[in-house]
Structures are given as structure tokens and as C-alpha cells.
Amino acid sequence: AGAASLGLFNKAESLARLPNQLLMQPTMEPLFRALGKTQDDLDQARYLYNRAITLITAYTLPLYAVLWWVADVFIYVVYGAKWVEAAEPMRILLLMGVMLNLLFPSSVLLAAQNRLMLELRAQVLNLPIALLAVYVGLQWGLTGVAWAVLTAAALLTLHLLVYVQRTLRSSWSDLLRALAPGILMGGGTATVLGLLDSAMAAWGQESPPLYLVAMMSAGGACFALLILFTPFTALQSEAARCRAALTRGLQFIKLWPRENLPRP
Numbered sequence: 001a002g003a004a005s006l007g008l009f010n011k012a013e014s015l016a017r018l019p020n021q022l023l024m025q026p027t028m029e030p031l032f033r034a035l036g037k038t039q040d041d042l043d044q045a046r047y048l049y050n051r052a053i054t055l056i057t058a059y060t061l062p063l064y065a066v067l068w069w070v071a072d073v074f075i076y077v078v079y080g081a082k083w084v085e086a087a088e089p090m091r092i093l094l095l096m097g098v099m100l101n102l103l104f105p106s107s108v109l110l111a112a113q114n115r116l117m118l119e120l121r122a123q124v125l126n127l128p129i130a131l132l133a134v135y136v137g138l139q140w141g142l143t144g145v146a147w148a149v150l151t152a153a154a155l156l157t158l159h160l161l162v163y164v165q166r167t168l169r170s171s172w173s174d175l176l177r178a179l180a181p182g183i184l185m186g187g188g189t190a191t192v193l194g195l196l197d198s199a200m201a202a203w204g205q206e207s208p209p210l211y212l213v214a215m216m217s218a219g220g221a222c223f224a225l226l227i228l229f230t231p232f233t234a235l236q237s238e239a240a241r242c243r244a245a246l247t248r249g250l251q252f253i254k255l256w257p258r259e260n261l262p263r264p
Contacts, residue, residue, distance in 0.1 A: 057182025
């Protein structure tokens with residue numbers, strides 16, 4: 001497709017993976033160690049695996065919702081007008097980023113259970129599917145390629161999930177329960193931003209930086225309220241930890257000026 005298209009697609013994909021890049025490295029290594037220690041305890045492994053998915057999706061899906069709504073304005077403001085064509089494939093690839101919340105923990109689980117050959121088999125089978133899909137998708141430009149990559153990622157994720165379910169002797173309903181808090185938090189954030197976008201759509205054209213700040217601030221506020229006052233039992237411990245951290249931060253802000261006042 002040419003160097004320009006490749007550059008645009010790489011930009012779209014790197015931005016779409018951003019939420020996962022922020023969280024996966026600091027979470028997957030501890031998860032692997034924990035799963036390795038409980039290799040023979042399927043109940044504990046099942047709990048750790050589903051718990052990891054719950055927390056990762058709860059933190060990343062609201063961010064994905066924000067990026068989906070501000071994709072074109074974000075790229076325009078941060079990278080310039082020449083990169084705006086990456087916005088539409090970025091929106092599509094954000095859905096692939098959501099799948100990474102399942103793909104990475106599944107890969108870690110299989111590794112901890114000494115079943116890397118299962119993942120290797122899935123990757124080898126997926127490679128020709130991905131190549132063929134991208135080749136066909138090229139007919140529709142970057143958007144077609146993005147849908148092709150998304151399709152291949154979906155098939156790979158489903159393949160690994162089947163292996164995980166068999167390894168853990170788990171059920172799909174357990175997985176759905178693990179995903180539910182994150183999906184609802186992401187959906188709530190997306191709904192709030194959709195309403196805000198309809199109210200200030202003109203800002204995106206007239207003042208892109210102001211629109212970007214307003215949308216990202218609203219998304220951040222929505223996420224903070226959802227995590228601090230979450231109705232989900234699975235996130236109560238996270239909510240308590242965030243409230244404690246906020247309390248310590250407010251106490252520090254309150255005491256800091258007094259401690260640093262010049263002495264007479």
C-alpha cells in the first residue's frame with residue numbers, strides 16, 4: 001500500500017494499543033508468578049485469571065471509550081493534520097485493543113500451566129488467516145486492513161479462550177461475569193461522552209484543543225466516579241483502595257503548604 005499508508009496504519013495501531021501498553025507490563029508479570037505458584041490448584045488459578053480480566057477491563061475500557069470519541073481530534077491536535085487519516089482505522093483497532101484484555105491473560109495462563117504449545121498452535125493457524133484477511137482488506141484501504149486485523153485478532157482470542165476454558169475446566173458464564181464490570185464502566189463512559197459530544201460537536205471544528213480537553217476531562221471524571229462509587233462487588237476492594245489513596249492525597253495537599261511556610 002506504500003510507505004505513507006504503512007506509517008498511518010502503524011500510528012493508528014500504536015495509539016489503539018496505548019491503554020494495554022500502560023497496564024499489561026506491570027500486571028502480567030505478577031500474574032504469571034501467581035499463576036505459576038498455583039499451577040496445581042485450578043480453583044485458585046481460575047480465580048486469579050478472572051480477577052485479572054475484571055481489573056484490566058475496568059481500567060482500560062473507559063479509556064478506550066474516551067479514545068474512540070476523540071480519535072480524530074486527538075490525532076489532529078497532538079500529531080497534526082497529516083495524520084488525521086489514521087483516526088478511522090484507529091477507532092476500528094480500538095476494538096482489537098479490547099480483545100487484548102483477554103488475549104494477554106489467556107497467554108499468561110497457558111504459559112503458567114506449561115501449555116505454550118497450545119498458544120503456538122493457535123498463532124501458527126492464525127497467521128495465514130491474518131495474511132489473507134489483510135490482503136483482501138487492502139481493496140478498501142486502511143479501513144479494510146483495520147477490519148482484517150480485527151477479524152484475525154478476534155479469531156485468535158477466541159481460539160485461546162477455548163484452550164483456557166478447557167485447561168481451567170471453567171465455563172463461559174464465569175468469563176462473562178469477569179467482563180461485566182469493565183463493560184458496564186466502559187459503556188457508561190461512552191454514553192456520557194456521546195451526550196457531551198452531541199452538545200458540543202461544533203467545538204471539534206472551531207476549537208479542537210478545547211473540545212479535546214473537555215472530552216478527556218469528562219471521561220476522566222466519569223471513570224473516577226464509577227471506580228470510587230462502584231456498585232460492582234468485584235471492584236469494591238479497588239474502590240476502597242482508590243478512596244484511601246485520594247484521602248491521603250488530600251491530606252498531603254492540606255498539610256504541605258503549612259509545613260513549607262518560611263519560618264520567622
